Amino acid sequence: QSMPFNASAPILYYNKDAFKEVGLDPAKPPVTFTEIADAAKKLTKKDASGATVRFGFGPSIYGWLFEQLMATSGALYADNGNGRDNRATKVVYNSAAGKAILDWWKAGVDGGYFYNPGIDNDGAANAFNAQKTAMYIESIARLRGHITTIAGKFELGAGLYPRPDSKPATGGNIIGGASLYIMKSRPPAEQQAAWEFVKYAMTPAVQAQWQSDTGYYPIVKAAYDQGPSKDWSTKYPQFLTAITEIRDSPQNRMTNGAVLGVMPQARQRTQKMIESVLLGQATTQAALDAAVEDMNTQIDKYNKANP
Numbered sequence: 178q179s180m181p182f183n184a185s186a187p188i189l190y191y192n193k194d195a196f197k198e199v200g201l202d203p204a205k206p207p208v209t210f211t212e213i214a215d216a217a218k219k220l221t222k223k224d225a226s227g228a229t230v231r232f233g234f235g236p237s238i239y240g241w242l243f244e245q246l247m248a249t250s251g252a253l254y255a256d257n258g259n260g261r262d263n264r265a266t267k268v269v270y271n272s273a274a275g276k277a278i279l280d281w282w283k284a285g286v287d288g289g290y291f292y293n294p295g296i297d298n299d300g301a302a303n304a305f306n307a308q309k310t311a312m313y314i315e316s317i318a319r320l321r322g323h324i325t326t327i328a329g330k331f332e333l334g335a336g337l338y339p340r341p342d343s344k345p346a347t348g349g350n351i352i353g354g355a356s357l358y359i360m361k362s363r364p365p366a367e368q369q370a371a372w373e374f375v376k377y378a379m380t381p382a383v384q385a386q387w388q389s390d391t392g393y394y395p396i397v398k399a400a401y402d403q404g405p406s407k408d409w410s411t412k413y414p415q416f417l418t419a420i421t422e423i424r425d426s427p428q429n430r431m432t433n434g435a436v437l438g439v440m441p442q443a444r445q446r447t448q449k450m451i452e453s454v455l456l457g458q459a460t461t462q463a464a465l466d467a468a469v470e471d472m473n474t475q476i477d478k479y480n481k482a483n484p
Contacts, residue, residue, distance in 0.1 A: 240444025349426025
């Protein structure tokens, strides 16, 4: 068991100045796949030689972000209710929803209006900070860093995470974040000391300070009434985007997120899958099927080793 420490959700980060430059409304960021693609085309800018100096959209190849896209698509990542009704025996993201995500992503890269930073979260963030991209997706945990880095360079916008054009009623976002664990194998005195720290970390003042220093949002409601949280949420309303997003998301097996004994391996395999599609090494369906086959072998081995 564990105690939740902080919570997060992925959002769309965007450059409001770039939006104004091309005639897009900076108060209305795109949400659907088509809206993002259309905005990215307008935001992409080339120099006199024809070289792209700004891409419209630059999503990082990150396994967790793919899981979130499956969730906003109202689709399961794994069987047995994402491994929550019973232990997952296989992943199932080689579905129509998974293919639609990769087809959209691939079309943007091939069309020259999506930037491909590779499997590099920092690279995607740095490209956005340097205005090499006008939009990208990442955790709210990056927010404070972006605010500090881009101060005075351009106005930062925060929008809802992408979702299919149909906006499925079962679709929404998965809560991310971190938990604090106390190891029962440790001496009683250490366990008690750890528990005292956990209680301290849960206090409203600490939770509020952590939010304003990072971007993660508090798991204690009283923290929102504390000075740091109130001040930053007023000065930077972007902080509230993820909270609104999660509150508006339905609670179901899709938005609960997947539970797998081999989740770290699954995320790495997903990243390789996406990369192979974007580099033209495999078609979307072939890449999805190959990744699912690989992961199902690993899931089967894990389940047999951990009955």
